[in-house]
Amino acid sequence: MSKPKLIRITTVPLSLEKLLEGQLNYMQEHFEVTAIAADESRLRVFGKKNRLKVFPLEMTRQITPWADLNALVRLVYFLKKERPQIVHTHTPKAGIVGMLAAKITGVPHRLHTVAGLPLMEATGKKRWLLNKVEKLTYFCATKVYPNSQGLFDFIEKEGFTSTEKLKIIGQGSSNGIDTSHFNPDLFSRTQKTSLRHDLNIKEDDFVFVFVGRLVGDKGINELVEAFNNSKFKIQNSKLLLVGPQEPDLDPLQPSTLQEIDKNPNIISVGYQEDVRPYFALSDALVFPSYREGFPNVVMQAGAMGLPCIVSDINGCNEIIVEGENGLIIPSKNREELQKAMRLLADDRDIYTQLQKNARKMIIRRYQREEVWQALLEEYQTLLKEKGLGE
Incomplete structure (x- = not known):
């Protein structure tokens, strides 16, 4: 038949x-x-x-x-x-x-x-x-x-x-999510150190990573502004942007593009076929998107053991549970985004608690x-x- x-x-x-x-x-x-x-x-x-x-x-x-x-x-x-x-x-x-x-x-x-x-x-x-x-x-x-x-x-x-x-x-x-593929244990300390070196990231730098299209709807303008804000600056921190721009569909603001280009602490690597190494070398995902369905990136980051800062929008606020595997912030709110990023970078106890739960919560719910x-x-x-x- x-x-x-x-x-x-x-x-x-x-x-x-x-x-x-x-x-x-x-x-x-x-x-x-x-x-x-x-x-x-x-x-x-x-x-x-x-x-x-x-x-x-x-x-x-x-x-x-x-x-x-x-x-x-x-x-x-x-x-x-x-x-x-x-x-x-x-x-x-x-x-x-x-x-x-x-x-x-x-x-x-x-x-x-x-x-x-x-x-x-x-x-x-x-x-x-x-x-x-x-x-x-x-x-x-x-x-x-x-x-x-x-x-x-x-x-x-x-x-x-x-x-x-x-x-x-x-x-x-x-x-x-394929949790055997998105698994931090696949990347050795030597591999992570080597890639950090290639990107001019120091061993003690705290790395915030964004993975996805670099467009306005993903909150990139707010993210870059939050990271660069003079009141916010965290010593030894980097912002890693992994993904392509779409200037014809949803261009970034000129000031955002200029800041990405000139700021040595913002590293943009474009589209990558395999995003796992970039999760592996990072400390936390920042995903301030305006709208989503059920974002794969947040599941991938969680499976790679990263705490996530996400917007309070559908999908994101279902994968992330506030205070358990990440932090949830209002959409389009630069000030709350700054506070969340500073909290993860400065409070080791909170960071460790969120990181401990990140992978196991994804495995339990989204195999x-x-x-x-x-x-x-x-x-x-x-x-x-x-x-x-x-």
Whole structure:
């Protein structure tokens, strides 16, 4: 008997590679899986590496109606030919294109995961438009999976869809965390000392690390200002920024860029394929984001044994428990961010207590295989309901 067909769609291959790492391979045991995203060359590399079927579909992360219509038409033809049992989308653009095409072609199970909502920071006409797009996406879907309780509550409050369509898989997160991969014991003291030396970080420096896109919505302007504030300066401290800028989508303020460039205590290393060495050499994660779904970075840092300073926003305030494995601060509040950073750097007892709990709290709640199994059980339950399962 042939396996049921499962199609997973993200806007760009990076989401398949990082945010859903390993998950499609796991599902391949039970389904005939096809991965769809933009950037054909990178997608094909992903498919070859993971032995998955792929279908390149050009999509943008901006509002581009004609390009989106072209993507929709191409996807409709593809779905008509493939006749999958499940189409499961992630990210806003892939969500609207994928769910519309799946609805048009009568795919029985149209699933959309919500891992963050850009509209939370939008205003005016842009917010109105994004609200309409979100509602249309959910209307076309048969199930919607917010990956945190905060997102569930927000979607319910905004009336984007009926509560019956909403469900959180497991305890949240789109993919969980591979705690054997994100493990501080994999990095020796010699390795950490060597990388610190390469980055001009002294052995007794306290290192705050940020991992992610260096954009306004991630709180980078406030973070750089907080770190550089004359009243705040901590002796022997460094700010390590790991991630790419996105000047076309969400540029940093000119003063922020200037400070990153000229301040010898701020080290920006750009995008890194493997972020674990940078967690390993650091002392604490600082993640002052404005909006998130269920941030992998916070789980990764915790698994690497780092206390975390995070914004009081959905996802972050579910992974971090105030005073147990990190500190929670108001979003967009530079003064509270400064206080939290100083507290971790200055109070060794508090730091040690948070660090002691960091890894074990992630292991207990967010093991990757448990998330995969919960999603697989959801798929199998849905198929059986329509007589399509085993």
